[in-house]
Amino acid sequence: MSSIDNKDASGLKAELIADFQSSQAKLNGKSALPVHQLRGEAMQNFDKLGFPTTRHEEWKYSNVSNLVKQTFDFHTKTDFNQADLDKIPLPHLTGNVLYFINGVYNAELSQIATAENKLKVIPFADALAQQPELIEGYFGKYANYETDAFTALNTALANDGVVVQVADNKIVEEPIILRFISDVRSANVGSQPRNLIIVGKNSQVKIAEAYRTVGEEAAFVNTVTEIIVDESAMVDYYKVQNESDKSYHIGTTQVYQKGNSYFYAATATLNGGFVRNNLNVVLDGEHIESRLFGLYVPNGKQHVDNHTVVDHRKPNCESHELYKGILMDKSTGVFNGKIFVREDAQKTNAYQNCRNVVTSDEATMNTKPQLEIWADDVKCSHGTTTGQLNDEAIFYMQSRGIPKKEAIRLQLLAFAQDVVTQIKIDSIREYIEELILAKLEAA
Amino acid sequence: MLTISNLHARIEEKEILRGINLEIKPGEVHAIMGPNGSGKSTLASVLAGREDYEVTDGSVTFHGKDLLDLAPEKRAAEGIFLAFQYPVEIPGVTTINFLKTALNEIRKYNGQEPLDAAQFLKRMKEKAKLVKIDDALLKRSLNEGFSGGEKKRNEIFQMAMLEPSLGLLDETDSGLDIDALRIVAEGVNQLRDGKRSFVVVTHYQRLLDYIVPDFVHVLYKGRIVKSGTKELALELEEKGYDWIKNEVDALETV
Numbered sequence: 040m041s042s043i044d045n046k047d048a049s050g051l052k053a054e055l056i057a058d059f060q061s062s063q064a065k066l067n068g069k070s071a072l073p074v075h076q077l078r079g080e081a082m083q084n085f086d087k088l089g090f091p092t093t094r095h096e097e098w099k100y101s102n103v104s105n106l107v108k109q110t111f112d113f114h115t116k117t118d119f120n121q122a123d124l125d126k127i128p129l130p131h132l133t134g135n136v137l138y139f140i141n142g143v144y145n146a147e148l149s150q151i152a153t154a155e156n157k158l159k160v161i162p163f164a165d166a167l168a169q170q171p172e173l174i175e176g177y178f179g180k181y182a183n184y185e186t187d188a189f190t191a192l193n194t195a196l197a198n199d200g201v202v203v204q205v206a207d208n209k210i211v212e213e214p215i216i217l218r219f220i221s222d223v224r225s226a227n228v229g230s231q232p233r234n235l236i237i238v239g240k241n242s243q244v245k246i247a248e249a250y251r252t253v254g255e256e257a258a259f260v261n262t263v264t265e266i267i268v269d270e271s272a273m274v275d276y277y278k279v280q281n282e283s284d285k286s287y288h289i290g291t292t293q294v295y296q297k298g299n300s301y302f303y304a305a306t307a308t309l310n311g312g313f314v315r316n317n318l319n320v321v322l323d324g325e326h327i328e329s330r331l332f333g334l335y336v337p338n339g340k341q342h343v344d345n346h347t348v349v350d351h352r353k354p355n356c357e358s359h360e361l362y363k364g365i366l367m368d369k370s371t372g373v374f375n376g377k378i379f380v381r382e383d384a385q386k387t388n389a390y391q392n393c394r395n396v397v398t399s400d401e402a403t404m405n406t407k408p409q410l411e412i413w414a415d416d417v418k419c420s421h422g423t424t425t426g427q428l429n430d431e432a433i434f435y436m437q438s439r440g441i442p443k444k445e446a447i448r449l450q451l452l453a454f455a456q457d458v459v460t461q462i463k464i465d466s467i468r469e470y471i472e473e474l475i476l477a478k479l480e481a482a
Numbered sequence: 483m484l485t486i487s488n489l490h491a492r493i494e495e496k497e498i499l500r501g502i503n504l505e506i507k508p509g510e511v512h513a514i515m516g517p518n519g520s521g522k523s524t525l526a527s528v529l530a531g532r533e534d535y536e537v538t539d540g541s542v543t544f545h546g547k548d549l550l551d552l553a554p555e556k557r558a559a560e561g562i563f564l565a566f567q568y569p570v571e572i573p574g575v576t577t578i579n580f581l582k583t584a585l586n587e588i589r590k591y592n593g594q595e596p597l598d599a600a601q602f603l604k605r606m607k608e609k610a611k612l613v614k615i616d617d618a619l620l621k622r623s624l625n626e627g628f629s630g631g632e633k634k635r636n637e638i639f640q641m642a643m644l645e646p647s648l649g650l651l652d653e654t655d656s657g658l659d660i661d662a663l664r665i666v667a668e669g670v671n672q673l674r675d676g677k678r679s680f681v682v683v684t685h686y687q688r689l690l691d692y693i694v695p696d697f698v699h700v701l702y703k704g705r706i707v708k709s710g711t712k713e714l715a716l717e718l719e720e721k722g723y724d725w726i727k728n729e730v731d732a733l734e735t736v
């Protein structure tokens with residue numbers, strides 16, 4: 040392994056490289072294990088790539104320069120406990136609820152409801168330290184740590200998160216809810232959760248990741264989730280973001296689907312200063328269905344960027360994508376949706392739609408659909424719209440006695456509803472509805 | 483109940499209403515007719531409070547209040563209802579939810595308790611019968627994908643639900659076949675209770691066979707150029723608008 044030279048690096052990059060070097064020193068001879076080899080490679084990639092600038096095609100509208108100037112503590116000791124938890128309004132969650140404070144699993148706060156013969160839940164740190172063979176076959180096999188700097192960084196440095204394994208032929212009734220809390224009450228905190236979700240053949244599971252911030256300092260969350268959906272499995276995956284205006288969230292969800300499987304995602308971004316979500320789905324089998332929904336409601340100066348990649352590799356599959364945004368104040372949004380239909384992927388149906396409402400002249404939305412189609416017998420469509428609410432519709436409601444503010448709110452809620460109703464964990468859907476309501480009320 | 487004096491209004495520098503005078507008493511039905519582009523919809527919209535129009539002169543009082551001072555929703559709460567010539571589609575908001583919100587906002591404004599779900603449902607069932615509107619339609623997004631006739635019926639249904647003291651019907655008859663026209667007119671007639679007044683804007687006298695007006699006014703180039711009783715409508719039906727246009731245009735060139 041060639042050495043990493045950090046004398047040119049500054050700010051966050053220097054901090055992270057130093058961090059990696061000190062973690063290497065603690066490996067006690069385990070560094071030869073494939074998992075650690077891979078982490079070393081990932082670190083070298085990050086060192087070469089560096090943080091992206093807006094000159095990078097994929098980062099044109101999302102500028103991380105303010106992020107990389109800052110430093111974050113990636114190893115804070117936090118005493119965040121049940122009492123702290125009780126202070127923040129949370130939905131009443133049942134099922135398997137796992138808490139990660141500053142990226143580290145907290146067993147005390149967590150509860151696991153499903154029997155172990157159906158569902159194995161292991162903190163990523165434990166898997167890494169005690170059962171590396173458990174993750175070896177999956178870890179880093181899907182997410183791109185070669186050219187994606189943030190994924191490389193996470194791959195090299197992630198120290199916790201969760202490994203979820205659903206056995207074959209099991210229906211997991213209780214949802215799995217992963218709650219990531221950045222406790223920034225006393226310092227800038229960074230965390231790099233890594234999750235690996237392996238769903239066996241014919242099995243069904245609902246998983247949610249929910250992120251939030253507690254405290255006034257800055258948070259940096261760089262998260263990667265790899266999801267493997269085996270043959271005929273059905274996975275519902277929700278990502279809910281309610282983070283502070285001083286937080287940076289960069290997250291990749293990498294999904295690999297096998298034949299006859301079904302993957303359903305809804306990403307709801309309620310709050311966050313800077314949010315970049317990558318959702319990449321590979322359809323590597325026949326008769327696969329993928330449905331991706333997104334909703335973002337930034338206000339103030341919040342920035343929300345959703346990048347999706349749907350990669351059709353085999354014939355007879357179907358993908359649907361609907362992203363909707365309500366952009367208020369001076370907020371900015373980005374939607375970049377790539378669809379690949381490979382040569383083999385005949386009879387593909389792929390649909391993509393991104394619709395946005397801006398409620399202020401100062402809000403901006405950048406949309407870029409990208410279709411690359413190499414097969415000839417396919418049905419693909421895409422569309423993006425960005426506009427204001429219809430004045431005529433507002434007047435119509437007013438003329439029936441509904442005050443203008445309420446008319447606007449009702450229409451925005453109705454607009455969001457298409458996506459909100461996709462969320463099938465009731466407590467989470469209701470939580471999202473409340474947050475949207477509160478946000479629109481304040482507007 | 484409604485007094486319009488010397489009302490002038492314009493849109494984008496273009497003067498459209500050029501001195502309208504009209505007095506409407508409780509229980510009266512006034513028909514407003516006139517060729518296309520004469521300002522009928524503008525008048526109805528200005529009364530309902532559409533912001534696109536700028537009132538440059540004149541006044542409108544409604545139940546003794548300065549109407550022009552009020553936001554559209556307040557006018558509605560005071561008892562004005564505009565049945566739109568082109569009802570708007572509102573995706574994602576069902577007619578039921580829309581009306582529940584509207585009705586309770588109006589009740590709040592007037593210091594009344596909101597209707598509970600059962601009371602609301604009861605009223606809805608009652609009024610839906612009035613215009614023979616299907617329950618299933620009311621559960622759908624407001625006007626979305628409705629046929630022309632369904633939209634117009636929905637307007638009258640909304641009026642029945644909100645029980646205004648003055649209904650402004652802007653070409654509610656356009657695009658309706660004779661059966662639908664009868665249903666709509668029937669609905670309006672049932673709302674005539676001796677106190678509630680109507681302004682019926684129409685292009686044709688056909689509707690006035692069913693909703694018999696007390697007065698008929700002809701609007702042309704932003705003014706009421708002729709007023710009469712229902713016989714005037716018949717005369718217009720027979721002779722068209724040209725004779726009135728000629729009269730007015732001749733006067734204007736003098």
Ligand SMILES: Nc1ncnc2c1ncn2[C@@H]1O[C@H](COP(=O)(O)OP(=O)(O)O)[C@@H](O)[C@H]1O
Pocket residue numbers: 493494496498516517518519520521522523524525534
């Ligand atoms: N939004 C608008 N912008 C510009 N001109 C308008 C607008 N609405 C109406 N007008 C003009 O005002 C005049 C009166 O229109 P309208 O009130 O709709 O007439 P009517 O209902 O009698 O057919 C017409 O000349 C029309 O072109």
Ligand SMILES: [Mg+2]
Pocket residue numbers: 522523524567653
């Ligand atoms: Mg008109």
